[in-house]
Amino acid sequence: MNNLDQNGTYLGRIWTAEAAGPSVVTIRAGRVFDVTSKQVPLVRDICEMDDPAGYVSNAPGRDVGGLEQLLSAPTGNTHLLAPCDLQAVKACGVTFARSMVERVIEERAAGDPDKAEAIRNRVASAIGDSLRNIVPGSPEASKVKQTLIAEGLWSQYLEVGIGPDAEVFSKAQTLSSVGYGAEIGLHPSSSWNNPEPEVVLAVSSRGKIVGAGLGNDVNLRDIEGRSALLLSKAKDNNGSCSIGPFIRLFDEGFKLDDVRVAELALTVEGTDGFVLRGHSSMSEISRDPEDLVAQTIGRHHQYPDGLMLFLGTLFAPTEDRDTPGAGFTHKIGDVVTIASEGLGELRNTVALSTDCPEWNFGVRALMTNLSARGLL
Template identity: 70%
Template sequence: MTEMSETYDVGTFVGRAWRPDAEGPSLVTVRKGQVVDITSREVPTMRDLLELDDPVDYARTARGEALASLAVVMASAEPRGREEIHLLAPCDLQAVKACGVTFARSMIERVIEERAAGDAARAEGIRRRVTAIIGEALRNLNAGSPEAARVKAALIEEGVWSQYLEVGIGPDAEVFTKGQPLSSVGWGAAVGLHPISRWNNPEPEIVLAVASDGRARGATLGNDVNLRDIEGRSALLLGKAKDNNASSSIGPFIRLFDETYSIDNVRQADLDLMIEGPDGFRLKGASTMREISRDPLDLVAQTIGPHHQYPDGLMLFMGTLFAPVEDRDEPGQGFTHKIGDVVTISSPGLGSLVNTVRLSTDCPPWTFGTTALMRNLAKRGLL
């Protein structure tokens, strides 16, 4: 726990915590190992904080109430009920958006899913054939460039062009709605798999916190829970594959961009993944933003601007390099989650996001939406 606390000793971290005594959420920051409530009538929501001219100054100087030590709040990764203080996803009114197919390896895996029609047993043979044809062609390729256009023409000639390659190396990024405002879960919560899925995996990602004017104000970690079999059957099932109860995890805190951490740190960030199963299974994985095919700020510009406004800002998942292909059970079946898997996503400077895998039908139902938030803030005299 000391190492975890030290992660938050340098930098400006903000988030949200559930306060049982207020029967609702509060904005918090980390000060000297303490989780401090900085909610005010002027800044009642994370949306309002990120809209400030200087959110860093507010986080550092606002009067606050110490709620508990960080060690106590993060003492257990088991989901907690409303009677205990616990971290929530650090966003509230922001739209939750995600970019797909932003890394070469994930492009190849999406093509494999498509050609396997969501059947994990067929994936390995297809993987060998597809990788032999397109693997090297996509290495170090800049999306939307003239070189990418030439590779596209060659792959069409080979008969292996795919809609996933189109959004991977073409001029337009894939941007979709991952979840509704307030639907994401946070550190220690259960993450949900739709019960019909039999082939799925975590997706460790960095998530940008973006204000309504398009400025990236900070970064955090996210798990864009992925149902490979559902999307593999048809790209038109993307909504069903991606947006389910507890299928979006974000946290533990947003690290605001300041003199200690900037968008350049995001561009160079490494992410580690650990999956620990109830069956004794362990899988380590990694992703690095250094291999992303589109600059993070280009992804922001493709999401928000004159073509599309988000008056409450947005959280933007930026994709992952990680695509597990190791066999977990039978040879040739590849990896898929088991209920009870503990997923830890970590990155230097951003901390660790820990969640336990459940069925979405077994995760706590999402009941605290925008109406509940507004009524709670009004009851507390914060609106």
């Protein structure tokens, strides 16, 4: 797979017909190795270790085939799953200045893409790049807030963008995230939506960041724009959360500082011939990843099985796809690829959430499967 580092330590999951369930895997010299054991049956268990990368690098495993072969049939009897299992899936919003402006536009347009362009021009002329270097919660941010209030441009999105408290929400239910090659879902009632290419942190129950992967926080712009109280409907649907292809564990060659400067490339290829390209630069994030983790897990909130944390995106699509001024929206069949050097590629195909395979393998099914395999 392009963008994987042959010296990196990768952790993931596959579904196998033989086990009728998931197995924990790693990548060694382009081969997939099953490292599931009775002592360590879950990705969650490895992420709880003092040295996850050290364990994975030396864990005994069974060669189950070549990675490229696995990727060439992403929905076959053996295929990649999201690389997390019992972890909670959380997400941070409005963590980049440019996407912050787009969230304000969504709110002011009340989910109507036809109104977005005019509002975009007015808000951008007033705000410009003035928010780019402001530290959220700082005295300077407070002054900007008062200025924007006086201009009649203050918004709940700006509050979480430059205020002291980050937006952290529940993105998906445990075990409901999809992986590489799966369909990603749009709620049938949405007509204005887009991908959100993001870095996703793997965090232990102690709040330790142990690695990172890629994620698509599928966004329904019209539904969220109508009301912030519809955030759950806009964010948590069948197939609306994709993570993968693997968690790259921190080791001597890959650390949090590499995440802080990661560059993400996005490509959307439609069956109509339309191609959209975008990017997100972690160096432009307004809040440090460690701050976002600290606002999510701590004495105020525990996650006994750890969590996966989406960090937000710089990407905000404004390129028109069909109607002038209406911006971008998905069409069924779009192939979305998110890529980053060292983290690999996450590729999915857009469908309606009502047409995606139903999610029916929850925690009880996982525990039953592991028990039947003698792994519990």
